[in-house]
Amino acid sequence: MAAKQTKPPAPETEAGSPGKKKRGKKVLLVPVVVVVLAVAAFGYMSLGKKKAAAAPGSPTTTVGGPIVDENSLTVNLRDGHYLEFTVGIQINPGQSEATIVKDQAIVLDILNNQAQGLTEAKLLEPGGPAKLKLDIMRALDNEWPGLVQAVYFEQFVMQ
Numbered sequence: 165m166a167a168k169q170t171k172p173p174a175p176e177t178e179a180g181s182p183g184k185k186k187r188g189k190k191v192l193l194v195p196v197v198v199v200v201l202a203v204a205a206f207g208y209m210s211l212g213k214k215k216a217a218a219a220p221g222s223p224t225t226t227v228g229g230p231i232v233d234e235n236s237l238t239v240n241l242r243d244g245h246y247l248e249f250t251v252g253i254q255i256n257p258g259q260s261e262a263t264i265v266k267d268q269a270i271v272l273d274i275l276n277n278q279a280q281g282l283t284e285a286k287l288l289e290p291g292g293p294a295k296l297k298l299d300i301m302r303a304l305d306n307e308w309p310g311l312v313q314a315v316y317f318e319q320f321v322m323q
Contacts, residue, residue, distance in 0.1 A: 229255035230311055232264045236319060239276055245284040250319040251275060253304070257313050274303045284322050294318060 221257045236250045253271070254260045264271055278299045288290055297315045 203213070204287040229257045230261050231260060231316070232261045232316065234268070234271060234275065237272065237279070239273055239279040241279070241287075242281065242321075243283040243284055243285070246323055247279055247282075247284075247287065248319065248321045248323075249275075249279070249317055251300070252318050253312055254316065254317040255311060256313045263308055263311060270307060271304070274307065275300060278303055287322060293317060 216249045233253045234251045234253065236248060238246055238248045240246050253264055253289075257263065278296060282292075282296060287296065297317070301312060302314050304315070
């Protein structure tokens with residue numbers, strides 16, 4: 165008769181097993197990583213603000229004024245198609261958006277006129293929407309010099 169072999173207890177059930185030590189290190193590692201990432205994010209944001217404040221005379225693209233949202237417009241293009249778009253107009257820092265809000269009829273007229281002069285084919289070309297943005301910027305700058313910093317399309321659908 166063969167003697168019954170007894171197996172030693174599994175390492176997971178022992179109090180001082182290596183499996184438990186690894187799990188303890190993993191549990192400790194998660195909060196450490198979270199703290200390190202939080203400190204890095206705070207430092208990055210703090211440096212970015214100090215960098216923008218350190219060079220007040222230099223042009224920056226990170227600092228902008230308020231953005232005025234215009235109503236959604238549907239415009240007939242020159243070739244019979246139509247364009248539906250919504251524009252956000254960013255005002256230069258230190259300028260007031262009150263002029264754009266007060267003269268909204270003029271802004272809408274500028275947007276309509278700039279879009280109506282294009283065709284669907286022109287807008288589908290590489291850089292087509294960018295050209296429309298540039299045309300809108302120039303027209304707004306002609307009306308209110310130095311007021312507008314950027315133009316953004318929030319919606320842009322052609323049919």
